[in-house]
Amino acid sequence: MKQKLSNLIPYCVSRMKKPVLIFRLILVAVLLSTIQINAAGAGDEKNSKFYDSNSAALAVFQQITVSGTVIDESGQAMPGVNIQVEGTTLGTISDINGKYSISVPDANATLVFSFVGYNELKVPVAGKSVVDAVLQPSTESLDEVVVIGYGTQRKKDLASAIAVVSTEEIAKQPVPNIGTALQGLAAGVQVTATR
Structure with a gap:
């Protein structure tokens, strides 16, 4: 029986075409190396891919x-x-x-x-x-807020010039609206009224 098996392998190899034989040998080698790599990593839980994928899945569930x-x-x-x-x-x-x-x-x-x-x-x-x-x-951080024409920003984040107009100065102006009152008091302010 032993002699029959040893004769069978060379017989099968001799009957296959060379490219098919090379492909099958490479496939067997890859499969065997994969089994060895998985077996080597099985004892070391932290280095195995199985552990890493489970820890990522566990993080999602947490x-x-x-x-x-x-x-x-x-x-x-x-x-x-x-x-x-x-x-x-x-x-x-x-x-x-x-x-x-x-x-x-x-x-x-x-x-x-x-x-x-x-x-x-x-x-x-x-x-x-x-x-x-x-x-x-x-109340102390409210002094650091600046109202700008298109929103609000903190003084430390502002990169442009700031003009301050007190409420007393606005109240002294004999004008019908706030926009007109600011026009002469703050540099660079232009007010356009449309009807």
Whole structure:
């Protein structure tokens, strides 16, 4: 029987065409090396591809969705509040009713609530799915806000000149509207009225 097997292999090899034989030998070599690589990595969980793909999948399942409402000190809903997961670039803003929803990477994340004119608030999620926030006004940072023609910016972020007109100066002007009152008081202000 042993002699028949040893004669069978050379017989099969001699009957195959050379390109087919080379292809089959390469295929067998690749399959055997794959088995050896998987067997070598099986004992070392941290280096195996199986562990890496499972840890990535596990991270997705650890994400939780946190929602809540942001209000001010008087209980009014605050739209446009910036909510960010501390230490990441994940963030959202509250809607017109002060409500928000955000996915956080894990239950131990901390949410940072910020809004111009209010103190920043940091709230740990601590595994909760609902986190409400009450923001307190900050009077000292309000002086650092500049109203510009197309929005608001902080003074430190502004790259252009600033003109200041006090309310007393505007009140002294004998004009029918605020636009006309500013025209002579602030350099570079041009007011155009259309009817």
